[in-house]
Amino acid sequence: MSSFILLLGIYFGIYALLALGQNLITGKTGLLSLCQAAFMAIGAYTTAILLSRHPHLSFVYVGVWVILSGAIFGLLIGIPTLRLKGDYLAIASLGFGEIVKNVLLNADTLTGGPMGISLPIKSFDKGLFLGMVWLVVCLVLLGLIQLQRSHWGRGLEAIREDELAAQSVGLNTPLYKGAAFMIGAAISAMAGMLWALYHGSAIPQTFDSTLSIMVLCMVVLGGLGNYYGSLFGTMVIVVISELPRLLGFSAIIPAAVNQILFGIILVSLVILRQKKS
Amino acid sequence: MTLLSTHRLHKDFGGIVAVNDLDLNIEKGFITGIIGPNGAGKTTSFNCMTGLDVPTSGQVIFNDIDITGLPTYRINRLGIARTFQNLRLFKEMTVFENVRVAKHRTSSAGNLQKDSGLWLEKLGLWTYRDERAKDLPYGLQKRLEIARAMATNPKLLFLDEPAAGLNQTETQEIMELIRSFRDSGLTVVVIEHDMHLIMNLCQHITVLNFGQKIAEGSPESVRNDPQVIEAYLGKEDHAAR
Numbered sequence: 001m002s003s004f005i006l007l008l009g010i011y012f013g014i015y016a017l018l019a020l021g022q023n024l025i026t027g028k029t030g031l032l033s034l035c036q037a038a039f040m041a042i043g044a045y046t047t048a049i050l051l052s053r054h055p056h057l058s059f060v061y062v063g064v065w066v067i068l069s070g071a072i073f074g075l076l077i078g079i080p081t082l083r084l085k086g087d088y089l090a091i092a093s094l095g096f097g098e099i100v101k102n103v104l105l106n107a108d109t110l111t112g113g114p115m116g117i118s119l120p121i122k123s124f125d126k127g128l129f130l131g132m133v134w135l136v137v138c139l140v141l142l143g144l145i146q147l148q149r150s151h152w153g154r155g156l157e158a159i160r161e162d163e164l165a166a167q168s169v170g171l172n173t174p175l176y177k178g179a180a181f182m183i184g185a186a187i188s189a190m191a192g193m194l195w196a197l198y199h200g201s202a203i204p205q206t207f208d209s210t211l212s213i214m215v216l217c218m219v220v221l222g223g224l225g226n227y228y229g230s231l232f233g234t235m236v237i238v239v240i241s242e243l244p245r246l247l248g249f250s251a252i253i254p255a256a257v258n259q260i261l262f263g264i265i266l267v268s269l270v271i272l273r274q275k276k277s
Numbered sequence: 278m279t280l281l282s283t284h285r286l287h288k289d290f291g292g293i294v295a296v297n298d299l300d301l302n303i304e305k306g307f308i309t310g311i312i313g314p315n316g317a318g319k320t321t322s323f324n325c326m327t328g329l330d331v332p333t334s335g336q337v338i339f340n341d342i343d344i345t346g347l348p349t350y351r352i353n354r355l356g357i358a359r360t361f362q363n364l365r366l367f368k369e370m371t372v373f374e375n376v377r378v379a380k381h382r383t384s385s386a387g388n389l390q391k392d393s394g395l396w397l398e399k400l401g402l403w404t405y406r407d408e409r410a411k412d413l414p415y416g417l418q419k420r421l422e423i424a425r426a427m428a429t430n431p432k433l434l435f436l437d438e439p440a441a442g443l444n445q446t447e448t449q450e451i452m453e454l455i456r457s458f459r460d461s462g463l464t465v466v467v468i469e470h471d472m473h474l475i476m477n478l479c480q481h482i483t484v485l486n487f488g489q490k491i492a493e494g495s496p497e498s499v500r501n502d503p504q505v506i507e508a509y510l511g512k513e514d515h516a517a518r
Contacts, residue, residue: 154377161368169428
């Protein structure tokens with residue numbers, strides 16, 4: 001049982017990173033992007049490819065590459081979509097997520113295809129790993145809050161409020177939005193690295209677009225633009241989705257019920273929010 | 278001396294011509310008014326001059342620099358600020374933050390806080406600094422938008438209907454504010470339907486209709502120009518019917 005609680009803590013931390021990255025992009029900057037799963041996959045596969053070829057690389061070294069590749073892919077999706085707004089961006093980013101997943105499934109020599117890549121590392125002590133995950137979460141949270149207080153952070157908020165007006169007071173909005181995408185994607189890539197390390201593998205099925213929707217759900221639940229809220233939202237969603245297993249009902253309640261639940265949560269939140277404003 | 282000029286500025290949207298070969302000269306240190314019936318191309322020409330719309334053809338020259346088609350933020354950094362016909366404030370941010378975001382580029386990091394505060398005080402918004410922009414009364418929102426534009430320290434300020442929706446007292450206050458900017462060396466261009474404001478504030482008026490300049494000159498000469506009267510009231514035989 002205690003080992004299950006530790007596992008829950010690890011998942012909570014990894015999902016929290018995804019939610020924080022999403023919140024920077026969507027909550028702070030107002031860009032409705034739906035490809036956190038793809039950014040996470042980039043991180044996981046960067047880790048897996050590096051470690052499967054060079055098993056003795058230090059994690060810090062791998063981490064740097066993960067952050068870099070996450071940021072590059074963030075920019076890659078960022079640049080062509082910088083001109084898109086709202087729903088259009090959402091659709092384009094969903095498409096990007098699908099492209100990434102299909103490349104992972106089919107580029108066998110690099111990604112191992114549907115079987116994914118196994119890491120030649122021994123499994124971690126759960127307690128230790130939990131500490132590691134939450135250390136990363138805390139550092140990211142600190143960084144994001146620092147960013148929020150800086151001129152950059154206020155610039156991002158200004159873009160969310162009114163992009164044209166932000167431009168008219170001299171903000172280079174493409175630069176800001178590109179940076180938001182890069183940082184958000186890098187954070188998700190770190191989540192992917194932790195995921196791959198913990199499971200000792202990277203497989204494409206993990207990084208489905210339903211994961212991106214779930215992450216959005218966490219952020220909306222916690223309040224757009226509120227980082228602590230994202231942690232709360234993540235906790236609620238993780239507990240709900242693991243509850244059947246926690247209570248030993250997993251044989252009776254199929255996993256797909258989760259997705260129905262996320263849908264219900266998302267729809268009711270949106271309706272509730274609209275009433276408030 | 279000319280601060281900004283357009284040469285054969287042209288903008289069409291699909292088949293609709295919004296600005297038609299417009300030649301404008303904005304004199305430095307003056308308040309210039311742009312008037313014309315609805316749909317005359319006033320806002321579109323503003324947009325072309327501030328980078329929100331890219332002109333189909335023609336040129337915009339500011340301070341001897343060709344700024345045609347530059348992105349809005351670059352144009353702002355060169356010294357042109359603007360307000361919008363329908364308010365575009367950072368609604369969920371505080372009054373203070375609205376100004377601080379704009380002031381960032383023109384103030385050193387150490388002075389940003391202080392400068393933003395001084396600026397709010399000067400414009401009579403200091404009392405409201407912690408209010409969210411959307412919670413301000415309409416008149417003060419208009420004032421805040423001007424404050425935000427001016428915080429970027431422009432040489433040229435475009436005001437798109439600064440008095441729309443304001444009562445007489447507020448309009449008077451805005452006029453005094455604009456005059457005080459002019460007296461401190463700023464060049465101002467105003468679009469406005471309030472003729473009292475235009476006639477009292479502007480030294481020079483340009484009249485547009487169907488995207489073209491139909492008259493320009495001092496308020497008196499424009500007021501009596503038959504073409505202007507026709508644009509606003511229609512031809513005499515139309516009116517007689």
